[in-house]
Amino acid sequence: MPGPLAGLKVLEAGGIGPAPFCAMMLADLGAEVLQVTRPDTPHNAFDVPGRSRQRIALNLRSSEGRDIALALAAKADILIEGFRPGVMERLRLGPAECMTPNPRLIYGRMTGWGQTGPLAAAAGHDINYIAISGALHAIGRPDEAPVPPLNLVGDYGGGAMMLTVGLLAALQERSVSGKGQVIDAAMSDGAALLSSLFYGMAASGRWRGGRGENHLDGGAHFYNTYRCSDGKYISVAATEAKFYTQLLELCDIDDVCFQGQWERTRWPLLKARLAEVFLSRTRDEWCARAQGLDVCIAPVLDWSEAPLHPQNLHRSTFITIEGVTQPAPAPRFSRTPADLPRASTSVTGEVLARWGILPDTESDGPDDPGRI
DSSP states (O other), X not given: OOSTTTTOEEEEEOOSTHHHHHHHHHHHTXXXXXXXXXXXXXXXXXXXXXXXXXXXXOOTTSHHHHHHHHHHHHHOSEEEEOSOTTHHHHTTOSHHHHHSSOTTOEEEEEESSOSSSTTTTSOOOHHHHHHTTTTGGGSSOTTSOOOOOTTIIIIIIIXXXXXXXXXXXXXXXXXXXXXXXXEEEEHHHHHHHHTHHHXXXXXXXXXXXXXXXXXXXXXXXXXXXXXXXXXXXXXXXXXXXXXXXXXXXXXXXXXXXXXXXXXXXXXXXXXXXXXXXXXXXXXXXXXXXXXXXXXXXXXOOOTTTGGGSHHHHHHTOEEEETTEEEEOOOSOOSSSOOOOOOOOEEOOHHHHHHXXXXXXXXXXXXXXXXXO
């Protein structure tokens, strides 16, 4: 595939969560990603993070499967794995085994807790990793339990995105030194890094410890979501004074009590007042009314509505592959744009030839990966 990463070879040890998402982003940008799967892994068109791959089924516990994986690693620029610490070493596919014959290899490791530390070997999921970062504590409404923010903060923001940055940084460094290295990406570390702004605000006294008490966590009336008369919601982010003035104009509010925008003691009352106002019209009526105002509002869209929004349609933010609507690659490149993503496919002899390997393979058809 064309794109800024065209020519880059990535070997992915198939798994779940952030490692496949990282591999998807590299594939979206033009890298040739070869995903090693279990022999019994079926093709799944609904596995959006698994798109744009060639898949090869290997039994890594067998000497033959391991030898082929090592041969592939010897030809790869990047290897990505997302197992608990020690798993790849037990398979004899760890950094020592893979990087000795290929010292230029960048070996990306994605875990929840990191490769070291008292929790390194412990089980966990996104919500656990962001819990120790401080991020989960801050998300939710007052006097309620913390709210899981899907698995966006740990798996994808703190995990996949940080691993991707690490891999690309190591790739740049390799262009100077000629040497690869190991990237130890932990979701708990990444979630903490994503919270940098809030640690700074807390240290300066500008962030209160309780949930829903601050202007970015739902505490403020001017930065919140409101239910409309049709049961749908609208998002409001009128933080700066000029946008706040436009919000009051939009809502036909001239009450003097709204003049103290940053007086925290007023926020609960003003939120209640705004909630009553937004209940007077439907979500789409509010959006139509806001046309021409610089007010920082947007409709809260569900999965089926988002692809149909005019802004998303204009930018082709969503695409369809094998009947599955999904987000298009991001960001956009002016000189080296990538192709549209494609469905994952079984490995072919041509692909293996590009990697310098020509083992015997079997295939029962396009939905059945080559088995080795």
